Amino acid sequence: MSTAPDTPDTRAIAPAALSGTHKTSGLGLRPARILLYVLLVFFCLYYLLPLYVMVVNSLKPLGEITAGGMMALPKDWTLAPWGSAWSSAQVGVEATGLRPYFLNSIIMVVPAVACSTLVGALNGYVLTKWTFKGATILFGLLLFGCFIPFQMVLIPMARMLGLMGLAGSVPGLIFVHFVYGIGFSTLYFRNYYAAFPTELVKAAQIDGAGFFRIFWRILLPSSGPIAVVCVIWQFTNIWNDFLFGASFSDFDSQPMTVALNNLVQSSTGVKEYNVHFAGAIMAALPTLLVYIVAGRYFVRGLMAGSVKG
Amino acid sequence: MGFLDIKQATKSYGPVQVLHETNISIEEGEFLVLVGPSGCGKSTLLNMIAGLEDITTGEIAIRGRNMNGIKPADRNIAMVFQSYALYPNMTVGGNISFGMEMHGIPKPEREKRIAQVADLLQISHLLDRKPGQLSGGQRQRVAMGRALVREPDVFLFDEPLSNLDAKLRVDMRTEIKKLHQKLGTTIVYVTHDQIEALTLSTRIAVMYGGYVQQLGTPKEIYDNPANMFVAGFMGSPSMNLFPAKVVEDGGRPAAEVSLADGKRAAIPFANGTLASSIGRDIILGIRPEAITDKDGADRNSSSVHLVEAPVEVTEPAGSDTFVVSQISGKDVTGRFRADVPVTAGETFKFAFNMEKAVAFDPKSENRIA
């Protein structure tokens, strides 16, 4: 989240403030700017340092790391640690690499994100455009669900999954994350749709569109920005989740986070730091990718023009 | 039974009644304007006709068919909203087409009708644009196009012009009127602008506080307002309303008023309606254009009465000059021709055309003559 501070407010204020300085104190602008950039570059490097360490160490043979060159570039560039982490490293008891667990995570995260986002959108639509008696209370309860600590639901949830026959399986994890995600996605969509002109819904009703048609044809196509926010949020949370993954999965249904832990914790033989680094980057890549790809569509103003502003 | 019948309809939100018993009946092709100040229940009534709001008690019928409980889509109505409510994700063509698509009209037919309507409203060149790329006036046209293309029994307009600038508003007003004359469709139109109401309508319902204060033709509403609210609300500048006492003057009832210089004047009424009310306190209502200089007075009127009163302010407004004098403690405005020599501070002979005067009861505020 620290990569997106470019809100319209700061954009609007910054140039005005700077041009103000420019007018009053002429030359005062340049040193201030330079100082600013120096500071920014410094912080940037500071934040990128761990990533640098991870990347360079995942690309060198283990010998170079144990010899003490943590910060140095590899003398002998190699992709072997990546290959090992992906398909042959010891994870838990088996030497499968992280690949099966990576796939578990993908199989878990995609439906969980899709379903919780869709249900959240539908909830938001109902709570704002088809309100009924008790809607506010229902929304309050859903919100409450967002803030229940994970630990509190572990045991009841384990029991539930057992009763449903989903214990220790990927579908079980999907279910848990889907249910847990609804609270937040409802919150996002409800607040977004609250500002969505109700007259559009009325116009569509008069045009003859029904409940779902209005949702599909009018609201959803205008929900781009909030859907992106919701997807990024859900994806990051579900992908990075460790507690539910560790609690509700078996060996063959573990998500990436749990498998990474097992990889690092395997106590047989020497610690292969280069493989661990490669595995850690693999675990982080999908979230990074989601930010880079989806962030581009995070544009405002899709609503412009529906009503006179 | 008319084309659109509103019979004893009411609307309550919980314990709050926002629309009191309302009866309106209009014929096919009429242009009914619901006018009134903000919060008087105009939109509520319109939404009830549209089916967007349930009606609490009573009945609304279109073409003799009871509409209670019928979905908006099945009422054969079309509506233009104040905010235009164009679907932001669809092109102009898509917006116009959407309703027909929902009603299962085949594509070739839809395209034919879109082309016709776009031609009529001169928006053919905009069909591929998104609403966000249109000006306010263009959006307004598209919103009208979306309604027109449905060929409904009744058009409903909720303050369609209030988001436009003054000049465009006047132009669009004329266009709506032309369109109505050309197509002859029944229209119910909500506005809080009394000039729009007077220029567009064949019938006006003036609303206030959830009640229909008066239903009538523009002329009836303007000349014979049912109460002081209607009198003050309709017309610009609004009708002069000032206290007077009914006295006898030469065998005829007259309104006695006090002038700014302390003198009193008795202005005889045009007819004898108030002959039995001598001594009664009333509120006299007379429109600015019925208070003129002597030569500007209506020559066809048989009861123009001259009152000499001090002039307080003159307000030249191009074609007319508005002249203000204090009568019975109220500012009373007369509408003079621009070239009448009248100066503030002097006395002047005001000509009151009493044929146009009305009288209200000060307590009930209803018209008594």
Ligand SMILES: Nc1ncnc2c1ncn2[C@@H]1O[C@H](COP(=O)(O)OP(=O)(O)OP(=O)(O)O)[C@@H](O)[C@H]1O
């Ligand atoms: N959902 C609601 N619950 C309670 N009261 C409501 C509701 N909707 C409208 N009202 C009330 O009903 C009254 C009439 O509202 P309405 O929208 O019809 O006014 P209007 O005449 O259209 O005013 P405007 O010119 O401002 O649009 C208002 O006093 C409003 O507060």
Ligand SMILES: [Mg+2]
């Ligand atoms: Mg309204």
